[in-house]
Amino acid sequence: MLRFLIRKWITRRPLTEGQERILRSKVPVFNTLPSRYKDQLRHCIKVLLYEKYYEGCGGLTLTEEKKVIVAAYASVLILEEKADYYGDLQSILIYPNDYFAPVSHQTEDGFIEEGYENRKGEYWQAGVIVLSWSDIEAQLYGEERKSGQNLIYHEFSHFLDDRYGLTAGIDHNGDTLRDDEWTVIIAKAYRNLRFSGKHSFLDRYGAESPAEFFSVATELFFERPEKLLQENNKLYSLLQNFYRLDPIRWK
Numbered sequence: 001m002l003r004f005l006i007r008k009w010i011t012r013r014p015l016t017e018g019q020e021r022i023l024r025s026k027v028p029v030f031n032t033l034p035s036r037y038k039d040q041l042r043h044c045i046k047v048l049l050y051e052k053y054y055e056g057c058g059g060l061t062l063t064e065e066k067k068v069i070v071a072a073y074a075s076v077l078i079l080e081e082k083a084d085y086y087g088d089l090q091s092i093l094i095y096p097n098d099y100f101a102p103v104s105h106q107t108e109d110g111f112i113e114e115g116y117e118n119r120k121g122e123y124w125q126a127g128v129i130v131l132s133w134s135d136i137e138a139q140l141y142g143e144e145r146k147s148g149q150n151l152i153y154h155e156f157s158h159f160l161d162d163r164y165g166l167t168a169g170i171d172h173n174g175d176t177l178r179d180d181e182w183t184v185i186i187a188k189a190y191r192n193l194r195f196s197g198k199h200s201f202l203d204r205y206g207a208e209s210p211a212e213f214f215s216v217a218t219e220l221f222f223e224r225p226e227k228l229l230q231e232n233n234k235l236y237s238l239l240q241n242f243y244r245l246d247p248i249r250w251k
């Protein structure tokens with residue numbers, strides 16, 4: 001109840017002039033949105049700016065501009081399906097570049113191997129999302145602008161997958177543990193990407209696991225919807241139903 005009242009209070013105030021300027025000049029998707037979604041986007045941004053903790057790490061200077069950009073793209077995913085504004089997510093950590101994260105895994109003969117892995121971002125179930133700013137910039141304004149990739153969509157969609165168990169019915173090889181339409185269509189598309197070797201507009205990284213597949217598909221759905229529709233219209237419809245949005249009409 002208290003949360004509800006605070007949200008009501010927060011969202012009653014308009015964005016500042018500076019925040020509006022950032023939206024128009026630094027958030028390319030904003031200008032493509034149908035007008036009814038623009039206010040909804042502002043509404044979500046206000047909640048995400050107020051409720052989440054943002055931190056610049058590894059020497060990154062956190063600015064209002066960076067916060068608004070991250071909050072804006074995170075808001076696109078929840079324009080219709082609010083997901084309680086990423087309810088359990090508390091912190092968003094932003095690094096200047098890719099970073100090295102310690103990893104360990106068990107080998108087949110039972111030994112634990114430790115090392116480091118280069119990452120652009122990640123989602124921790126503990127309520128933290130980590131992002132690399134240089135990758136965000138390259139994808140929004142730079143040489144990767146048309147790649148269909150978007151790190152912010154990617155990491156925040158992991159949250160949604162986790163919250164709703166969207167890929168929980170598919171194992172690593174793409175075999176299904178449930179037979180609902182959602183699971184069957186995602187599993188088939190995942191197996192295609194993982195095993196068929198055919199050309200795909202979906203990034204190869206989606207072949208890593210069903211969870212990565214869902215996030216990669218989400219990126220393409222919002223960034224290059226015409227490509228996803230062309231490649232797999234069933235998958236497109238599935239995401240359209242889930243997000244209750246149809247980005248192909250936004251251009």
Ligand SMILES: [Zn+2]
Binds near residue numbers: 158
């Ligand atoms: Zn991922």
